[in-house]
Amino acid sequence: MSIERVYREAKAMEEGLTDELAGVPSTEEISTHPMDELLRTERLPHIWCPGCGLGTALSCFTSALMRTDLDLDKVAIVSGIGCTGRVAGYLRLDGFHTTHGRALPFATGLKLANDGLKVIVFSGDGDLIAIGGNHFIHAARRNMDITVICANNFIYGMTGGQVGPTTPTGATASTSPWGNLEHPFNVPNLAAAAGATYIARWTALHARRLEKSIHRALLKPGFTVVEVISPCPTAFGRANRKVYGRDMMEFYHENSVIRHGAHPEDVDIDLGGQIVCGEFVDIERPTFQDRLRDLHRRKALAEYQPWAEVAVEGRLDKERAIRYETPLDVGPAGVGEGPSAEMPREVRLGGFGGQGIILSGKILGRAQAIYEERQVSLTRSYGPEARGGACSSALVISDAPILYPHITRPSLMVAMSQAAYAKYRDELADDGLLLVDADLVDLDPDADQDVIRVPATHVAAEELGLRIVANIVMLGAMAALTDVASKEAMRQAVLDSVPPGTEELNEKAFERGYEVGMGLLEERNQEHV
Ligand code: SF4
Numbered sequence: 001m002s003i004e005r006v007y008r009e010a011k012a013m014e015e016g017l018t019d020e021l022a023g024v025p026s027t028e029e030i031s032t033h034p035m036d037e038l039l040r041t042e043r044l045p046h047i048w049c050p051g052c053g054l055g056t057a058l059s060c061f062t063s064a065l066m067r068t069d070l071d072l073d074k075v076a077i078v079s080g081i082g083c084t085g086r087v088a089g090y091l092r093l094d095g096f097h098t099t100h101g102r103a104l105p106f107a108t109g110l111k112l113a114n115d116g117l118k119v120i121v122f123s124g125d126g127d128l129i130a131i132g133g134n135h136f137i138h139a140a141r142r143n144m145d146i147t148v149i150c151a152n153n154f155i156y157g158m159t160g161g162q163v164g165p166t167t168p169t170g171a172t173a174s175t176s177p178w179g180n181l182e183h184p185f186n187v188p189n190l191a192a193a194a195g196a197t198y199i200a201r202w203t204a205l206h207a208r209r210l211e212k213s214i215h216r217a218l219l220k221p222g223f224t225v226v227e228v229i230s231p232c233p234t235a236f237g238r239a240n241r242k243v244y245g246r247d248m249m250e251f252y253h254e255n256s257v258i259r260h261g262a263h264p265e266d267v268d269i270d271l272g273g274q275i276v277c278g279e280f281v282d283i284e285r286p287t288f289q290d291r292l293r294d295l296h297r298r299k300a301l302a303e304y305q306p307w308a309e310v311a312v313e314g315r316l317d318k319e320r321a322i323r324y325e326t327p328l329d330v331g332p333a334g335v336g337e338g339p340s341a342e343m344p345r346e347v348r349l350g351g352f353g354g355q356g357i358i359l360s361g362k363i364l365g366r367a368q369a370i371y372e373e374r375q376v377s378l379t380r381s382y383g384p385e386a387r388g389g390a391c392s393s394a395l396v397i398s399d400a401p402i403l404y405p406h407i408t409r410p411s412l413m414v415a416m417s418q419a420a421y422a423k424y425r426d427e428l429a430d431d432g433l434l435l436v437d438a439d440l441v442d443l444d445p446d447a448d449q450d451v452i453r454v455p456a457t458h459v460a461a462e463e464l465g466l467r468i469v470a471n472i473v474m475l476g477a478m479a480a481l482t483d484v485a486s487k488e489a490m491r492q493a494v495l496d497s498v499p500p501g502t503e504e505l506n507e508k509a510f511e512r513g514y515e516v517g518m519g520l521l522e523e524r525n526q527e528h529v
């Protein structure tokens, strides 16, 4: 607010002349900016130099985003390193200021983990096209559903004005005082050759057109790219006789032409030539996410006919759960309460290398993620030994997105070796359940834990003639004794996961484990009567 305005307002108040201010916005009204909703104003003033184009690029972006009607709670912005890398931190959105050149891998991960997000990468030419260049072409090739705003100031601005991948041939930089010898990347051509669906270029002078293009890019599915030619008077301008932001703007004004639909090959930037601006590419291609959804659908229909309905239409509801063989209700928490009980749940499977503990974790995760359509995170650890070292699979199973993948207090634990029992049993939740291999684990007589001893190794070795399937016997018993996954989901996951040719043996091991588990359950029932 101007000093004059403050003075007038104070004077009018003092003299009771409130009418004088009729129709004039109040102090409160003028102290908020229309962009405030999207800006972290507490972080302002920004760090950018006077005359820098990044402020213009950011305000074009914010006003384009506000016009999209996208749910801002579902918009994530990712930046890399450099002056442009500060953008994510100034926006009141879920933002990530990532490591150098890695904005696109972070963005790809976000999009894969949550397809419902609108993911935007806002970064500089050095970050996106030099160290991140490989990520750029591969994200475009995959047609990841991500919008990229690339602020191209022809130089590494923040780090000292070194020559970069987009520095025009002949331009001076701190590392090329006699002029750049290299041919610069043509960003639209690079994006087009790799497969982007929408590509536009504007300078910071074309603010309205830039805003419109960003708006289009945000709403178009696929890998969409808007290049913003942006003044960097401090690093590029000073080295090239364009000391002020205004000099750069004049340069854009005199040298840029608008040529919509120009072939990206023809829009190279040459210091003495024209800067061709416009919308160059606007095509339709299936996104990576489209292909992924289609794959899941086809896979479900082709391989899992009985389950296709579940996989395609969504998660099992309670009614459908009656198709599962629900374990008996035997009382203690975590046992026999049906497939939906107590989410999220943490599970630890421990043993030694060679027992198939890692495979067991994969099977349990698959049963939950594919057949029960839950969220699952699986972390694994094993010693350096090929056989015999300590080994563990840890799973978080949840109906909601999992924000932290490691377990802290498992409610279900399996110990198939003495070492695993000793190492992990103290982390079991107070009301948790511990399944141990009856032949391989001696219980601590002083421990006050709910334990069921499952003769998994004995059944595998003596009845099935192959000790190596003890882990599958244990999974069968687990399906009978606990509600961690339904029997059918677990059986399908076993068949999906074991090596081809061993399905019959493993199915037998699983069924036998289930019978053993049901027998143990019955014994517990009788003890509880
Ligand atoms: Fe902008 Fe260049 Fe200053 Fe960085 S160094 S803030 S890009 S003018």
Ligand code: MG
Binding pocket: 124, 125, 126, 151, 152, 153, 154, 155, 156, 157, 164
């Ligand atoms: Mg740069």
